Amino acid sequence: MDLAILVMILSAVGYSWLRMLTALMISILFSITVGVAAAVSKSLEKIIIPILDILQSIPVLGFFPIALYAFVTLHPIIGPEIAAIFLIFTSQVWNISFGVYEAVKVIPTETLEVVSFLRLNIFGKIRHLYIPTSFPKIAANLPSSWANGLYFLVACEIITIGEAEYRLFGIGSLTAEFMASGMILESAAALFLVLLFVVLMNLLVFVPMIRVSMKYRFETYATEIPHAWFERLVKPFTLPIKIIALRPRFSESWKLGAGLHSFINLLVKHRRVFQVLIAFGAVAIIASITSLKDLITFTHIVYNGFSRLGILEPLIMLGYSLSRVSIALLITLVWTLPTSIILYENKILEKILLPIFQAISSFPATLLIPFIMDFTMKSGLMKEFGALIIVLLGTMWYMLFSLRGALTVIPREEEELFKLLRISGLKKLWYLYLPRMTPSMITGCIVTIGGGWNTLVIAERALLDHIVWEVENPGIGKTMSIATSLGDIELLIATTIWMALFIVILNRFLWRRIYEIAIRRIV
Amino acid sequence: MTLEKTDETLLMLKNISFSYKMRKGDKLPIFDSLSLSIMFAEFVGIAGPSGCGKSTLLRIMAGLLKPDLGEVYFRGKPLHNPDPRISMVFQNPTLLPWYTVLKNVMLGLINEKGLTDKEKEERARTFLDMMGLIGFENAYPAELSGGMRQRVAIARALVSHPDLLLMDEPFSNLDQLTAITLRRELENLWLNQILPISSIVLVSHDIEELVEICDKVTVLTTRPSKIAGIIKIDLKRPRSRRSQEFYEYVDKIYTLLS
Numbered sequence: 001m002d003l004a005i006l007v008m009i010l011s012a013v014g015y016s017w018l019r020m021l022t023a024l025m026i027s028i029l030f031s032i033t034v035g036v037a038a039a040v041s042k043s044l045e046k047i048i049i050p051i052l053d054i055l056q057s058i059p060v061l062g063f064f065p066i067a068l069y070a071f072v073t074l075h076p077i078i079g080p081e082i083a084a085i086f087l088i089f090t091s092q093v094w095n096i097s098f099g100v101y102e103a104v105k106v107i108p109t110e111t112l113e114v115v116s117f118l119r120l121n122i123f124g125k126i127r128h129l130y131i132p133t134s135f136p137k138i139a140a141n142l143p144s145s146w147a148n149g150l151y152f153l154v155a156c157e158i159i160t161i162g163e164a165e166y167r168l169f170g171i172g173s174l175t176a177e178f179m180a181s182g183m184i185l186e187s188a189a190a191l192f193l194v195l196l197f198v199v200l201m202n203l204l205v206f207v208p209m210i211r212v213s214m215k216y217r218f219e220t221y222a223t224e225i226p227h228a229w230f231e232r233l234v235k236p237f238t239l240p241i242k243i244i245a246l247r248p249r250f251s252e253s254w255k256l257g258a259g260l261h262s263f264i265n266l267l268v269k270h271r272r273v274f275q276v277l278i279a280f281g282a283v284a285i286i287a288s289i290t291s292l293k294d295l296i297t298f299t300h301i302v303y304n305g306f307s308r309l310g311i312l313e314p315l316i317m318l319g320y321s322l323s324r325v326s327i328a329l330l331i332t333l334v335w336t337l338p339t340s341i342i343l344y345e346n347k348i349l350e351k352i353l354l355p356i357f358q359a360i361s362s363f364p365a366t367l368l369i370p371f372i373m374d375f376t377m378k379s380g381l382m383k384e385f386g387a388l389i390i391v392l393l394g395t396m397w398y399m400l401f402s403l404r405g406a407l408t409v410i411p412r413e414e415e416e417l418f419k420l421l422r423i424s425g426l427k428k429l430w431y432l433y434l435p436r437m438t439p440s441m442i443t444g445c446i447v448t449i450g451g452g453w454n455t456l457v458i459a460e461r462a463l464l465d466h467i468v469w470e471v472e473n474p475g476i477g478k479t480m481s482i483a484t485s486l487g488d489i490e491l492l493i494a495t496t497i498w499m500a501l502f503i504v505i506l507n508r509f510l511w512r513r514i515y516e517i518a519i520r521r522i523v
Numbered sequence: 524m525t526l527e528k529t530d531e532t533l534l535m536l537k538n539i540s541f542s543y544k545m546r547k548g549d550k551l552p553i554f555d556s557l558s559l560s561i562m563f564a565e566f567v568g569i570a571g572p573s574g575c576g577k578s579t580l581l582r583i584m585a586g587l588l589k590p591d592l593g594e595v596y597f598r599g600k601p602l603h604n605p606d607p608r609i610s611m612v613f614q615n616p617t618l619l620p621w622y623t624v625l626k627n628v629m630l631g632l633i634n635e636k637g638l639t640d641k642e643k644e645e646r647a648r649t650f651l652d653m654m655g656l657i658g659f660e661n662a663y664p665a666e667l668s669g670g671m672r673q674r675v676a677i678a679r680a681l682v683s684h685p686d687l688l689l690m691d692e693p694f695s696n697l698d699q700l701t702a703i704t705l706r707r708e709l710e711n712l713w714l715n716q717i718l719p720i721s722s723i724v725l726v727s728h729d730i731e732e733l734v735e736i737c738d739k740v741t742v743l744t745t746r747p748s749k750i751a752g753i754i755k756i757d758l759k760r761p762r763s764r765r766s767q768e769f770y771e772y773v774d775k776i777y778t779l780l781s
Contacts, residue, residue, distance in 0.1 A: 411615070411617065413613045413614075413615055413617040414617055414619070416582070416585075416587050416611070416613070416617075417611075417613070417617050419587055419605050420585060420587065420605045420609075420610070420611055421605075421630060421631060421633060421634065422604075422605055422607065422634050423630075423633055423634070427633065431619070431630070431633075432619070435619070435621040
């Protein structure tokens with residue numbers, strides 16, 4: 001393998017990272033705006049939270065072809081790039097938004113009262129109160145957002161809609177090219193470099209940020225993230241990000257913003273007027289862009305899609321897909337429950353295994369899809385099995401980390417109490433561990449299932465340079481993928497809506513209920 | 524059970540040393556060759572400057588922490604692990620929020636093989652009654668006030684009929700009025716020999732509280748802690764906080780502390 005290829009791989013990683021960073025920045029800005037708005041204003045909360053809830057359940061890849069259509073018509077060359085960033089954004093943003101919302105929502109009343117004495121305007125509050133308080137939540141969500149973004153980045157660098165194929169230079173498209181032309185060594189090198197960069201990103205940026213953000217918490221926290229053995233090695237290199245995070249250089253740029261400042265004051269003062277103006281403006285813009293004819297065409301598309309699909313067929317597809325996701329969840333639970341307890345009880349094993357798990361979990365499993373395709377085709381294994389692996393690789397880690405997190409915050413006195421009463425083994429599991437893990441386990445189930453739906457579009461059907469690889473049985477993700485390949489926008493929109501509706505209903509009527517019951521018993 | 528004042532030792536710490544391991548391998552020595560005895564039928568208070576290791580000492584007595592050097596003897600035998608005859612009440616009540624009050628107390632009997640569930644429940648009810656909690660058996664901890672939660676914790680500590688009750692600042696998270704009532708009740712129960720326990724060790728930073736209810740107060744120095752002095756409180760019970768002698772004892776302890 002020569003140097004030119006190495007340089008190519010590195011620049012591909014660079015391109016992909018740039019895409020990711022841009023999307024992440026937008027995600028953070030979006031989250032602060034929307035999260036703070038929802039947490040501060042009761043009326044906005046009623047609108048924003050349900051919308052976020054629905055948006056986060058819509059499969060990311062369902063958005064994508066639709067967005068691609070829209071952005072490509074905007075500009076043929078930059079369009080796909082913007083569409084890719086948009087897709088990554090949609091995979092990164094929701095958990096950060098909810099994080100900011102929760103953080104601002106739980107600011108202690110006393111703090112709010114103190115701040116109200118300072119007579120800060122909304123801008124000052126955002127700077128001195130809302131950003132610092134949501135910083136820990138943002139920092140804590142960055143690693144998973146990044147991993148999530150990477151997972152879908154790979155899928156959005158090459159996309160085929162009907163006749164047109166859009167290929168963006170980046171690590172996803174490059175690895176696919178390597179695999180398609182049988183360059184195993186080069187693909188392996190690419191995978192290794194991605195893993196390296198992912199680990200470095202976590203060690204040099206995210207972990208130091210989380211550490212700094214600990215200082216911003218309201219509650220004093222006894223348990224910190226354990227220092228991993230390799231973290232000590234890179235410690236000197238984490239200084240820059242710590243300095244940036246600890247002393248955000250707001251002040252200078254803030255003076256420049258004085259004009260903006262007074263403008264915002266004006267806005268806040270005449271809130272009602274501006275709200276009405278903005279509403280009118282939005283309606284006017286939408287009305288001017290979308291003529292009545294477009295609107296009619298769009299309704300036609302949706303209507304046609306739905307009538308072509310019928311009712312029975314999507315339900316069968318959803319049933320198959322649901323069982324795939326459920327089996328993945330079951331497997332996840334079966335291995336993460338004991339593993340999290342073992343990691344918690346055995347500190348030596350934790351020191352060795354945890355960093356390894358963290359590294360693997362942040363590696364985009366989608367990059368492995370070509371290998372999994374290759375493997376199942378050569379070994380003659382059911383493709384269902386391959387699909388299950390893809391779903392698992394993308395979704396199972398969250399459960400492990402959230403269960404372990406729940407265990408590490410068990411109060412020390414409870415542990416001591418159980419030692420005093422000499423309760424151990426299965427009894428301890430039943431009386432202490434399981435109740436303490438239950439809320440996280442339920443959130444974990446929601447996230448795992450949600451993530452599972454998202455990965456289905458990739459897992460149930462994949463393309464590698466005109467080789468089609470798909471599960472034997474029906475599936476909603478498979479249909480969505482076929483619709484994308486055929487450029488069948490009617491079918492795509494209909495299946496996306498079916499899937500989103502199904503997920504929203506499942507969340508509202510099943511998971512939410514279970515969570516509320518559990519929380520009531522355990523707080 | 525008869526509780527006569529004898530000179531026999533219930534628990535003995537012999538030349539114990541203990542240090543916390545810090546990051547980078549540093550050690551923070553807490554005790555260096557400390558010896559201390561708790562006699563039968565004795566109410567011992569432990570005072571000391573903050574950070575001197577009062578709570579650590581209590582955890583060593585409970586068998587939760589092992590000293591680096593030295594030995595702990597309970598009823599003449601070395602103590603290596605928590606013993607069913609030693610109970611502890613924490614600063615926070617530490618109730619399991621997912622169980623009712625009754626179930627929380629019954630947790631103290633979970634390892635009693637000789638009792639049926641019915642008997643366990645009966646015994647838990649007896650102690651809930653003693654702590655004035657009858658009628659709250661089926662409440663969840665979240666529905667109780669701080670004082671009531673601490674009563675549940677005390678009931679749980681007593682239900683297994685221990686010989687020694689260790690208390691780690693049990694009243695410090697309660698409001699003054701609740702703390703006074705609970706302290707009085709505990710003192711009365713102990714004086715009237717209603718409690719199954721023989722001895723109590725109470726860690727507190729409230730000197731007056733210690734002088735009010737303890738037979739003797741052991742005062743520790745700053746880290747690494749040594750015994751600054753042991754003061755026997757020879758005052759008639761119930762003790763009045765306003766008497767001259769009371770203040771002399773309080774002063775004596777403060778002098779040892781500073």
